[in-house]
Amino acid sequence: MICVATTAEVREYWERHIHDLDITTHPVGSRGFFDDLDRYHFEKLHHLFRLVPFDGPRGRTVLEVGCGAGVDLARFAKGGAEVTGVDLAASAIALARANFEQQGLHGRFEVADGEQLPFVDNSFDLVYAHGVVQYTANTQRLVDQCRRVLKPGGEAIFQVYNRVSWLNALSKLMNVGLEHDDAPVLLKFSIGEFRRLLSGFREVRIVPERFPVKSRLHGGWKGAVYNGLFVGTFNALPRSLVRRFGWHLLAFCRK
Numbered sequence: 001m002i003c004v005a006t007t008a009e010v011r012e013y014w015e016r017h018i019h020d021l022d023i024t025t026h027p028v029g030s031r032g033f034f035d036d037l038d039r040y041h042f043e044k045l046h047h048l049f050r051l052v053p054f055d056g057p058r059g060r061t062v063l064e065v066g067c068g069a070g071v072d073l074a075r076f077a078k079g080g081a082e083v084t085g086v087d088l089a090a091s092a093i094a095l096a097r098a099n100f101e102q103q104g105l106h107g108r109f110e111v112a113d114g115e116q117l118p119f120v121d122n123s124f125d126l127v128y129a130h131g132v133v134q135y136t137a138n139t140q141r142l143v144d145q146c147r148r149v150l151k152p153g154g155e156a157i158f159q160v161y162n163r164v165s166w167l168n169a170l171s172k173l174m175n176v177g178l179e180h181d182d183a184p185v186l187l188k189f190s191i192g193e194f195r196r197l198l199s200g201f202r203e204v205r206i207v208p209e210r211f212p213v214k215s216r217l218h219g220g221w222k223g224a225v226y227n228g229l230f231v232g233t234f235n236a237l238p239r240s241l242v243r244r245f246g247w248h249l250l251a252f253c254r255k
């Protein structure tokens with residue numbers, strides 16, 4: 001995969017941008033802010049509860065790469081895992097630490113590049129990278145590092161955006177930008193490309209998810225058509241027919 005930006009450019013962008021910031025009016029870092037982020041994340045991504053083993057065996061070690069404000073990592077910690085979060089942006093790590101502290105959760109955090117993870121080989125039972133591979137400078141390097149630090153037999157979970165999806169098509173048709181489309185790197189993958197990226201794993205299962213839910217962020221006539229017509233119509237179609245067009249591709253990989 002060709003690098004389209006430097007790691008310094010990616011870091012600089014994410015130091016200044018907090019994912020999902022638009023959905024809250026609470027001051028950044030307050031409890032109301034983290035609660036809003038959590039509510040919005042799992043309202044939009046309710047499939048995560050079904051697919052991700054947040055409540056896995058107690059004491060297993062979980063590394064989240066690109067943990068942002070620690071929304072998913074807090075779920076793993078509540079489930080009894082020993083969690084570590086890394087992110088390229090110091091601002092994200094500061095938020096994740098505050099989020100954990102306010103909830104009385106324990107976690108290790110470090111500012112680190114997922115393309116050069118500061119951990120020895122075979123360290124973690126589970127490595128999780130949600131919404132990160134598509135934003136990093138060298139995707140293959142990040143995936144390979146996640147596999148390196150995973151214990152043999154351990155599971156890695158990645159999420160990227162599906163190029164052949166309802167949201168990508170709709171954003172082009174309606175001329176509405178995608179979230180973070182101003183980021184230095186924003187890649188979208190076909191299922192085949194994603195599978196090739198993960199070919200170093202022993203087993204790979206790819207599940208398309210993330211179907212239309214009503215938006216609180218888009219107003220005007222486009223928002224009205226989307227919320228009033230598109231969401232209901234799309235969700236009335238048999239999932240078996242439209243699953244492959246889900247906006248998120250989740251990969252469950254075994255080392």
Ligand SMILES: C[S@@+](CC[C@H](N)C(=O)[O-])C[C@H]1O[C@@H](n2cnc3c(N)ncnc32)[C@H](O)[C@@H]1O
Pocket residue numbers: 010014015019065066067068069071086087088089092112113114115129130131132135136137142
């Ligand atoms: C869209 S946010 C996703 C945050 C969180 N994982 C989620 O799903 O809500 C992308 C995050 O990935 C981080 N990131 C991007 N490239 C990275 C890299 N090479 N190493 C570590 N973190 C990275 C960014 O700093 C940012 O916090």
